[in-house]
Amino acid sequence: xxxxxGLTYRVISMAVLEFQWTNSLDKVFLRRExxxxxxxxxxxxxxxxxxxxxxxxxxxxxxxxxxxxxSPLAGCARVRQVYSMPADCFGEEQDDYIIDNTPGxxxxxxxxxxxxxxxxxxxxxxxxxxxxxxNTVPGEYPLKLKFSxxxxxxxERNFDIESPEFTLQVLPVVLPEPDVKVTQWFYGDCLxxxxxxxxxxxxxxxxxxxxxxxxxxxNINMIYTPLFxxxxxxxxxxxxxxxxxxxxxxxxxxxxxxxxSNLERYLTLADECGMEYFEFSHxxxxxxxxxxxxxxxxxxxxxxKRIFGWDVRADDERYQSFxxxxxxxxxxxxxxxxxxxxxxxxxxxEPYEENLESYRRASELFHRNLPGxxxxxxxxxxxxxxxxxxxxxxxxxxxIDAFADLELPERWTYYCVSQWDKVPNQFAHLPxxxxxxxxxxxxxxxxxxxxxxxFNFWFGQLSTFEINPYQDICSGRGFPPxxxxxxxxxxDGMPEDSIRNEVxxxxxxxxxxxxxxxxxxxxxxxxxxxxxxxxxxxxRMDDYPRGEKFLLDFRxxxxxxxxxx
Numbered sequence: 128x129x130x131x132x133g134l135t136y137r138v139i140s141m142a143v144l145e146f147q148w149t150n151s152l153d154k155v156f157l158r159r160e161x162x163x164x165x166x167x168x169x170x171x172x173x174x175x176x177x178x179x180x181x182x183x184x185x186x187x188x189x190x191x192x193x194x195x196x197x198s199p200l201a202g203c204a205r206v207r208q209v210y211s212m213p214a215d216c217f218g219e220e221q222d223d224y225i226i227d228n229t230p231g232x233x234x235x236x237x238x239x240x241x242x243x244x245x246x247x248x249x250x251x252x253x254x255x256x257x258x259x260x261x262n263t264v265p266g267e268y269p270l271k272l273k274f275s276x277x278x279x280x281x282x283e284r285n286f287d288i289e290s291p292e293f294t295l296q297v298l299p300v301v302l303p304e305p306d307v308k309v310t311q312w313f314y315g316d317c318l319x320x321x322x323x324x325x326x327x328x329x330x331x332x333x334x335x336x337x338x339x340x341x342x343x344x345x346n347i348n349m350i351y352t353p354l355f356x357x358x359x360x361x362x363x364x365x366x367x368x369x370x371x372x373x374x375x376x377x378x379x380x381x382x383x384x385x386x387x388s389n390l391e392r393y394l395t396l397a398d399e400c401g402m403e404y405f406e407f408s409h410x411x412x413x414x415x416x417x418x419x420x421x422x423x424x425x426x427x428x429x430x431x432k433r434i435f436g437w438d439v440r441a442d443d444e445r446y447q448s449f450x451x452x453x454x455x456x457x458x459x460x461x462x463x464x465x466x467x468x469x470x471x472x473x474x475x476x477e478p479y480e481e482n483l484e485s486y487r488r489a490s491e492l493f494h495r496n497l498p499g500x501x502x503x504x505x506x507x508x509x510x511x512x513x514x515x516x517x518x519x520x521x522x523x524x525x526x527i528d529a530f531a532d533l534e535l536p537e538r539w540t541y542y543c544v545s546q547w548d549k550v551p552n553q554f555a556h557l558p559x560x561x562x563x564x565x566x567x568x569x570x571x572x573x574x575x576x577x578x579x580x581x582f583n584f585w586f587g588q589l590s591t592f593e594i595n596p597y598q599d600i601c602s603g604r605g606f607p608p609x610x611x612x613x614x615x616x617x618x619d620g621m622p623e624d625s626i627r628n629e630v631x632x633x634x635x636x637x638x639x640x641x642x643x644x645x646x647x648x649x650x651x652x653x654x655x656x657x658x659x660x661x662x663x664x665x666x667r668m669d670d671y672p673r674g675e676k677f678l679l680d681f682r683x684x685x686x687x688x689x690x691x692x
Contacts, residue, residue, distance in 0.1 A: 143185065143186040144183055144184070144185050144274065144288060145183060145184045145185075146181060146182070146183050146290045146291055147164065147181070147182040147183070148164075148166050148167055148179060148180070148181055148182075148290075148291065148293045149164060149166055149179075149180045149181075149182050149252070150166050150169075150179065150180065150675060150679055151178035151179060151180060151254070151559070151626075151629065151630060151633065152558070152559040152560050152563060152630065152675035152678065152679070153180060153182075153559070153675065154226060154233070154234045154558070154559060154626070155180065155182045155209060155234055155250050155251070155252035156211070156232075156233075156234060156250065157211055157232060157246075157249040157250060157251070158249060158250075159250065166179075167291070167292070167293055167294065168293070168294040168295070168296065169294075169295055169296070169679075169683065170295070170296045170297075170298055170683055170686045170687075170690075171257070171259060171295055171296070171297055171298070171686070172259075172297070172298055172300045172301065172302040172640065172686060172689065172690075173259055173260070173261050173262070173263050173265070173297060173298070173299070173300060173301045173302065174259060174260070174261040174263075174301045174302045174303070175259050175302045175636055176256060176257070176258050176259070176344075176632060176633075176636070177256075177257045177259060177295060178254060178255065178256050178257070178629055178633070179255050179257075179270075179293060179295075180209070180252045180253065180254055180255065181252060181253050181255065181272055181290055181293075182250055182251070182252040183245070183250070183251055183252070183253075183274075183290075184248070184249065184250050184251070185245055185247055185248075186247055186248070187247045187284060188244075188245070188246065188247050189243070189244065189245040189247075189276050190244045190245075190278065191242040191243070191244060191276075191277065191278075192242070192243045192244065192245060192274060192275065192276045193241070193242060193243070193274075193275045193277075194206050194243055194253060194272050194273065194274055194275075195272070195273040195275070196255075196270070196271075196272060196273075197270070197271040197272065197273050197289060198268060198269060198270040198271065199268050199269070200257055200259070200263075200268050200270065200295070203257055203258045203259060203260060203263075204255060204256065204257050204258075204270075205239070205255070205256045205258070206253050206254070206255055206256075206272065207237040207238055207239050207253065207254045207256070207624075208237070208238050208240060208243050208251070208253055208254075209234050209235075209236070209237060209251070209252045209253065209254050209626065210234070210235070210236040210237075210238055211232035211233055211234045211235070211236075212232065212233055212234075212235045212236055212555070212597070212600045212608075213230075213231070213232060213233075213598065213599070213600070214230065214231065214232075214233045214555055214556060214600055214601055214608035214609075215230040215601060215604065216601040216604040216605070216606070216607065216608070217554075217556055217607050217608065218544065218547055218554075218606075218607045220547055220548070221547055222547060222548050222549055224549065224557070224558065224561060224673060225556055225557055225558070226556055226557065226558055227556055228556060233555045233556055233600075233608060234252070234555075234626060235555045235600065235608075235609060235625050235626050235627065236597070236615055236623060236625060237254050237623060237624045237625065237626065237629065238617075238623055239617075239623065253272065254626070254629070255270070255272070256629070257270075257295065259297060261301050263297050264297070265297050265298055265299040266296070266297060267294050267295070267296045267297075268294065268295050268296075268297060269292050269293070269294055270292065270293045270294070270295060271289045271290050271291070271292050271293070272289070272290045273287065273288070273289050273290075274286070274287070274288050274289075274290070275287045298686055298689070298690040298692070299690060300643070300686075300689045300690050302636060302639055302640060302643065303639055303642075303643060304346070304639060305346060305566075305635045305636070305638040305639035305642060306639075306642055307346075307569060307574070307575060307576060307577065307635070307638060308348060308349050308403075308404055308537075308539075308575060308576035308577070309346055309347045309348055309349060309576070309577050309578075309635070310347065310349035310350070310351060310404075310406050310576075310577075310578050310579070311342070311347050311578075311579040311580075311581065311582040311613060312351040312357075312359070312578075312579070312580050312581060312582055312584075313338065313339075313342070313350060313351050313582050313583060314351075314357070314370075314582070314583055314584055314585075314586075315331075315335065315353055315370045316356065316357075316367055316368040316369070316370040317583050317584060317585040317586060318331070318334060318335060318338065318583060318616075319331050319368075319370070320368055320585075320593060321585050321593070321596075321616045322334055322616065322620060326369070326370055327372075327389045327392075330620075332392065332393075332396055333620060334620030335393075335396060336396055336399075336400060337620050337621050337622060338582075338583065338614070338622050339396065339397055339400035339401075339402065340400050340401070341614060341622045341624070342400075342402075342582065343400055343401040343402065344632075345613075345628055345629075345631060345632045345635075346631075346632055346635040346636075347582070348401070348402060348403040348404060349402065349403065349404035349405070349406050349471070349576075350397045350402045350404070350405060350406065351406050351408065352372070352390070352393060352394065352397075352405050352406060352407050352408060353370050353371065353372050353408045354371070354372060354373050354390070354407055354408050354410070354457070355371045355372075355373065355408065355410070355420045355421065355422045355423075356368070356369050356370050356371055356420060356421040356422075357370070357408040357409060357420070358408075358409055358411070358412040358413055358418075358419075358420040358421070359408075359409065359413055359476060359580070360413070360580075360584070360586075360588065360589055360590055361412075361413070361589060361590045362589035362590065362591050363437060364437045365437075365589065365590065365591060366421050366433075366436065367421065367586075367590045369421065369423055371421075371422065371423055372387075372389045372390035372393055373385055373386070373387060373389075373390055373453070373457075374386035374388070374389065374425070375422065375423070375424040375425065375453075376424065376425050376426075376427075377424050377425070377426050377427060377434075378427055379427040382452070383449065383452040383453065385452075385453060385456050385457075387456075387457070387460045390460075391460075391464070394464070394466060403469065404469050404470070404471060405466060405469055405470045405471070406470075406471045406473070406503070407470065407471070407472050407473060408420075408473065409473040409474065409475055409476055409504075410450065410472075410473070410474065410489075410493075411441050411474055411475040411485075411489050412437075412441070412475065413475060413476040413477060414475070414476070414477055414478065414479065414482070415475060415478050415479060415481075415482035415485060415486070416441050416474055416475035416478055416482060416485045416486045416488075416489045417440065417441055417482065417485050418436070418437050418439065418440055418441055419435040419436060419439045419440070419441060419443070419446045420435065420436070421433060421435065421436045422434055422435040422436070422449075435449070441485055441488065441489055442485070442488050447492060450492055450493075450496065451492070451495075451496055454493070454496035454497050455496055457497075458496070458497055458500070467499075467500065470500065470501070471500075471501050471502075471503045471519075472493065472497060472500055472501065472502050472503070473502070473503065473504055474486060474489045474490055474493060474502060474504055474517070475489065475504065476504065476505050476580075477504075477505050477506060477507075478504070478506055478508075478511065479508070480508050480510060483510060483511070483514070483516075486511065486516055487514070487516055490502070490516040490517065501518050501519060501536075502517050502518045502519065503517070503518065503519040503520075503521060503539070504517050504519075504520065504521065505521045505522075505523070505541050505578055505580075506520055506521065506522065507522045507523045507526035507529070508529075509529050509530055509533060512530070512533060512535070513533070518536060519535065519536060519537050519539060519576075520535070520539075521539040521540065521541050521576070521578050522539075522540060522541075523540065523541055523542060523543070523545065523546055524540045524541070524542050524546055524550045524551060524568075524668045525542075525545075525546050525548060525549075525550045525668065525669065527540050527572065527668055528668075537575040537576055538572065538573060538574045538575055538576075539574060539575065539576035539577065539578060540569075540572070540574055540576075540577060540578075540668075541577065541578035541579060541580070542579065543579065543580050543581075543610065544606050544607060544610050547607070548669070549668075549669040549670070550668045550669055551564050551565040551568060551668070551671075553609065553610075553613075553627045553630070553631060554607040554608055554609055554610055555600060555607075555608035555609035555625075555626075555627065556607065556608055558673075558674070558675065559626065559627075559630045559675065560673065560674055560675045560677070560678050561673075562627055562630045562631055562634065563630050563631075563633050563634040563637065563678055564634065564666075564671055564672075564678065565577070565631070565634045566633070566634030566635055566636070566637035566638035566641075567634070567637055567638070567641070567657070567666065567671070567678075567681070568666060568667075568668055568671065569634075569638050570637075570638050570641040570642065570653075570657075571654070571657060571665050571666060571667075572668070581610060581611040581612050581613070582612065582613050582614065583612050583613070583614055583616075583622075584602070584611040584612050585611075585612060585616065586602065586611075587602050587603030587605055588602050588603060588605025588606060589605070596612060596615050596616060597615060600612075609625060609627055612625075613625055613627055613628040613631070614628060637678075637681075637682060637685075640682070640685050640686070640689060641653055641657075641685065643689060644656075644685065644688055644689055647689075648688075656684075656685075656688065660672075660677075660680075660681050660684065
């Protein structure tokens with residue numbers, strides 16, 4: 128074996144492997160030339176999840192190839208292949224802070240396959256995750272990957288070769304959980320449809336638990352909870368698959384009876400998986416609170432049928448009467464389990480100014496029947512808060528300044544398909560730095576919560592058809608790539624991560640590190656540190672340092688401050 132200039136390795140004078148360590152914010156595209164960097168060392172805190180990539184290119188097909196970890200940290204390490212996924216829809220408008228908007232393959236999926244296959248002449252990468260225990264002994268830890276290729280038919284191509292060394296310095300500081308509420312909406316109907324299991328069955332709950340744990344591992348601590356089939360992203364007069372946790376019975380005398388057993392098990396499971404807050408599904412349709420959600424009931428004669436939906440307006444007396452019966456019972460149920468103080472309720476998602484009156488009627492009904500509960504909705508018009516109709520408004524990050532002077536009980540923000548101009552987002556065709564910068568901005572704006580609409584939305588836009596996420600990350604050309612889901616439906620009910628899911632967590636760890644520093648030196652001193660790092664001014668949602676170098680350098684300086692180095 129001979130070592131050539133840079134990081135190129137030759138094996139038996141035939142096989143060529145080129146290696147390059149690179150950071151987690153880099154996206155390694157198959158057909159792009161890869162420029163060498165000196166990224167060979169970084170720091171991390173105890174308890175942190177640190178990620179790094181090893182890019183590589185081979186002269187011939189590697190099939191099959193195995194990759195092993197050579198490091199004292201091997202016990203907390205995980206290696207996954209980065210797979211590029213097809214994208215052909217990038218939204219109607221875009222700014223200039225993107226990687227590309229050409230239809231093609233974009234690195235996104237992290238697969239935990241044990242055997243790796245790599246095409247010749249193109250760049251691949253493997254994603255190395257180090258989940259450092261809180262009691263990791265501080266010090267420098269070397270890391271190498273060993274590539275082994277065994278081909279029964281071309282034995283002259285077989286080899287064992289180690290990558291160059293990467294060094295991680297673990298500092299003597301324990302990184303806590305970030306102090307922020309994070310929700311990314313979980314869709315049980317998408318889950319049971321794609322895995323072909325019955326809703327509320329033992330198998331459904333087993334799989335749901337896998338997803339809940341993945342969410343908690345990525346700092347999502349609030350779970351979207353379906354009282355009834357969520358009226359989200361649903362075409363008018365179209366129905367999503369039924370996913371209703373509250374069983375409803377209509378008695379012969381016209382009164383209502385409710386069974387909360389499925390809801391109880393759902394919340395108990397979420398509790399066991401570490402969820403801290405419960406967020407109950409919207410009880411009025413999206414974009415205006417004008418109609419009722421799909422609600423199935425069992426009549427006195429045993430008939431199971433739909434009684435509410437697009438054909439029933441929100442102010443219909445039957446629905447008003449139904450909610451007046453349901454909500455006090457639900458409130459008592461939550462109080463019995465001591466869940467009420469951890470619960471948030473939704474009225475309608477993203478109402479417009481012209482919907483003010485319909486939203487007002489819905490809000491008044493809620494407040495009458497759920498006294499003391501917190502009402503939260505994604506909306507970007509301050510009038511809804513100023514009129515006392517919502518307790519906690521969640522404005523989009525491109526509308527957040529309109530709420531800056533309001534005295535809010537909790538400050539939140541969100542982004543979705545519409546937040547494309549300058550502000551942070553996590554589409555697959557955006558630089559990962561534009562995803563991770565959110566953590567820093569949450570700190571600067573002193574935000575207490577973040578919301579995103581799609582953790583596992585595996586339907587096409589408006590829920591009119593199902594998609595295969597491994598073949599379509601644009602939801603049938605309905606959304607920019609990756610907007611609708613952060614995880615892929617892996618085998619045996621196990622979610623597979625995306626780069627976007629991992630990088631979002633890195634942003635939350637940046638937030639946690641800033642909050643930890645504040646406990647030592649105070650918020651104003653931390654803001655001074657941020658201001659200096661950003662060239663003299665505090666970053667804004669639409670004006671912040673771009674690029675991966677800033678974030679990598681910023682975090683290293685932050686780590687030094689925390690450790691006293």
